Amino acid sequence: MPPPGGTPDNANYDVLVVGGGPVGLLLAYQLKRFGVSVCVLEQHEKEMQDAYGRAIALFPRTLEQLDQLDLIEPMLQLGFACRTSVTYKDGERVVWTFMENIQDTTYDFVLVLRQMYTEQILREKLDAVGARYYHGMKCVDFTYDENLPRANYPIVSTFVDGGSGEQYQLRSKYLVGADGGHSFVRRHAGISFEGDSSDDQWIRIDGIVETDMPLNRSYGAIESKTHGNVLWAPLDHAATRIGYAYTAEIAAKYPGGVTQEVAKQEAIEAMKPFKVNFKEVHWWTLYNIGQRLANSFSVRDRILLCGDAAHTHSSGAAQGLNTGIHDAVNLGWKLALQIRDATKLEVLKTYDTERMTAVQQLIRYDKDISTLMSHKWPSWYEGDRNADPYHVLGEIFEKTASFNTGLGICYSENFVNQTSALSLRVPPGSRPPDLELSTPGTDQKVRFQHITRNIAKFWVAVFTGNINATRTPLRQLRKAYAGMRALPIDAFVSWITISASTGCSPYEALGMEPFGNTYYDATSCAHERFGFSLERGGIAIIRPDGLLATGGPLDGQFVEEYFSKVMQ
Template sequence: MAEDNHSSESHTDVLIIGAGPSGLMAAYWMARCGVRARIIDKNSTKVFTGQADGLRIRTLEIFDSIGFQHRVQHEGHVAVEANFWVPSPDGKLFRQGPFCSSKVNESPFHNMLLSQGRIERFLIDSIKEHSDLEVERGVIAETFEYDETLNDDPIAYPITVKLRTLGENEVNSPGGSGGESPQSVPSGLDRSNILPDDWDDLIQKSRSQQTKTETVKTKYLIGCDGAHSWTRKQVGIPLEGSSTDHIWGVIDVIPVTDFPDIRRLGTVTNAAGTILVIPRERQLVRLYVPVQVVDAASNANIRFNRSSITPEMIKERVQAILKPYTFDYKICDWWTAYQIGQRIAPTFTKDDRVFLAGDAVHTHSPKVGLGMNMSMQDGFNIGWKVALVVAGVANPAILSTYNTERQILAEMLLDFDRHWSGLFTENRPPEGGPGKTESMVKVVESFEDFADGLKAFYGASPLVCKLDNDQDPILGYGLVPGERFPPVKLRKQADGNTQWTTRTFESDGRFRLVILAGDVRDATQKQRVETLSQFLSGQLKEKVSPLNRYAAIPGRFKSLIEVVTIHSAPWNETEFFDFPEILRKLDPTMGWDYGKIWCDDACIWDRDCNGKGYEKWGVDRTRGGVLIIRPDQYIGWVGEFEYIDEMTQYLDGVLIRAVCGQ
């Protein structure tokens, strides 16, 4: 290795190691909140082909709140129905299905399939929209020091990391065609099979032959650096679990086959094994197939020899399982092999200064289609919390909620994977096929709320104000603290245009004070709304409005709390100016804020806007209620209009008081 030609020292508030989906999601929050941050990655480019591809409902809702779900919708493949092919007693394959979730309409979006490379593209573009933060590629962390005596000092930099910029001969590129020998440019990639917005990233930028080192001091470190996480090893957190003795191949191809369901999600089972069929964008199909069983008596922690697996071997296994149907391909976009295993870290954080996300703290087989989703949601969860704490507007106590909220979901993920993967590896006779189908459907249904993100299972914490009895909600059965706000499509009071709440509650770092104003035609209810509005505008004696009580991020928003009103009266019987001014504030330059008042009423020209939001939330259409939604769209607090002291108490435990606050 050449000697260093440059060495320096710098400070950053947040250092993110790893620019995969979880790291980029965390970086997005730094960009949105104006936090001084850096994100490094050892690879020379982003992912282009292969890797993860499953996108669950909750992830798509997050994408909508960021602002790029329309791009996913345009490019991706919807996957809501599945067929299961099993052998009959005479050995022929026959179709069972299609099977479709009974909760398929619980969200504006449906589960989709799209390459990880495209998701990284969309996240990188979103980061660029809000800051000049860029991924520093071909950079690794080499040394780590942590001064625990500085841990309680919010302005200190207790973590010191030595970074090194790799030379040309050291740098890797992800997404090559299988194997373990990365290439400077992934094999077979050129402008003909990469979308134009990725062209600039395809060609590796020129680098100095010599390396460069830099010492970086940081307040917080977020490790998103994969299953062999360097960050995790530095803080001595183990990854506990084991691998099975089954080796699987994964291949992305444009198939040439007479199998009738090659463009439908599902499985094929016969005596030769089970295939998982996943249709994808650009005519691609991903196939998961068992290729080898290693010696079960050997040490399960020893990695198998990946070089013994070839695309030809994977193709032959597919052909054997699909018989009597034929299968071949001319175009292979990507392939790899892996050993099934489930591992999890006992904690996801070190002293709430170092955080681990994604594969760095939980690994499993990719067949459940949850890895990228869980990783991104990890980054999404810790990202906004660290960003607001660093910005000086949130209490550092909220950082401890990352571990309690995300670890329980990682445990559920591994449990799901054990049940699901076991159905692919068990050796049932051909006539047991129908029984296997029933088992697969049962497993999917059992884990559906968790897998699709319809429930988060977040417990009581400074960020989640739980009732003593969750079965007796204050507002309605659909509004549970610790769970996502159930999305509905509403009409904007000012112009009648419609929009899903997933987009209304934009991921910009603000908390939402959502006023479910009920039927404002009712005199009593209108007075309740006006009294609450007086509190928000600071007109109630000895009561400080939450809009002025807490610190804000300079240059971003005047208040960290956005007020959104949703009433239930008919749209054409209500006027925008019927509502108190604090709910529709006037900007001297931009005029009235027309996007703050919404109506839960049916729209004749938009079938999704059915005027049943209050019913979905279980809220009385006359009395309504009040809730606080966290920056990640999960409900933090619910109450009645009159519970202003309880509301303030919740916010006081989360946010930092403004210097001028009382």
């Protein structure tokens, strides 16, 4: 059962999250799992909001992050795993292989699951970890007393019960605004929201449909000259979403405005030459396209923004929910470790800079995508304006494929992502390859992303190389390892050994006790993909969110120096 609405208990919390959408729920779930007290307050009655379709697509890197947090299984049970894509022009199929080219991940597909189901799963998970959640509670004020130390809960937030009108005040160390594009937290904190809205409008409509379109359970598009680049998205529970541009020419046909019947009728027109019949309509919406970005995602490192509260863009590349989840995952471990006095403040500060950079990149190409999908040319285009805009659209999607899947998102070197002491093939701040390894004894296949899935800890991965060549530095590392295991940082660091040698037991393969659990790299593929030679081996330090923090030699001093920089 999802957590009840109820009324707040006027308690003190480490973190208050304003907004009970998927981003706020996911952040709160992480924080509670990491041992942080947290409360979520949502202004809407969710029974009403759960009738809305909203975001639908979860891309591979997002799925990996959900897996790290033990959230993926119920979503796989409900969602539609889409592995094929198709585009039609004048009734003929055009080659488009975005889905088919997803590689180097267990999640080589896009999971399509309507947001109402995603939120339901997250509320149930939030309840399972014992976090507080209240709906129908609107944030109307908050103050921050900079003279109070953090331990005294310097943020006082006021909420009004939408039903009774009663007011509640809660104190916290941090306040996170995950309250959407019209965020009260952002406005009250004085954070500007810069950008613009275009005159372009799009319609999205969900339902159960019948069609004669081939490959109708593939993620697809119809290249229409009247309705833009028409979205065809198979949904969970055998439903389908159709999306199209509601142009001025179409709007002129309906002086009385848009109704469900209008949305349905124009969806049928948009899909021509294919026939479409709606058996059920579940949800529809008409909205304006635009891009906006907060000028900062934090104020004094105490009031923070996540998801649509920090940035909004079109649904053309289906990145809204994915980007918000990446925000929540990035912030979750940094905020939790800061609250637990494990890391220095500079670690938390990287949330703003890392996510700001990623969102700026998204907004830059989202403007082009949304314009081209409306069958218009971007202002910068200087080519033949009589040509087909959809050709350029296809080129942009191809160039940004790794960013769209999330697998290619990377962050610059900073306080957490530090220059590697070795010349590695995986840059600091980027996602390591999802390598296949094997377990001792059973020789079962396991993947690197799954091994390092405890998102509350840093991982130190020891790549042994050729044991005959690296035995001496491994023995020296062994002494440093024993010393570090006695330090307080041990609670936030886990170790694993990636052995290029195999044996009946890890001890016999290495000739010594391993560093944490051992996994065999019998083909040396893992060493090669990371860039560790068999003659030298090396160490990869993995951030709690699965990205590479840094890499270096088989040297205990290298490990100690890194953690002495980032940990308290």
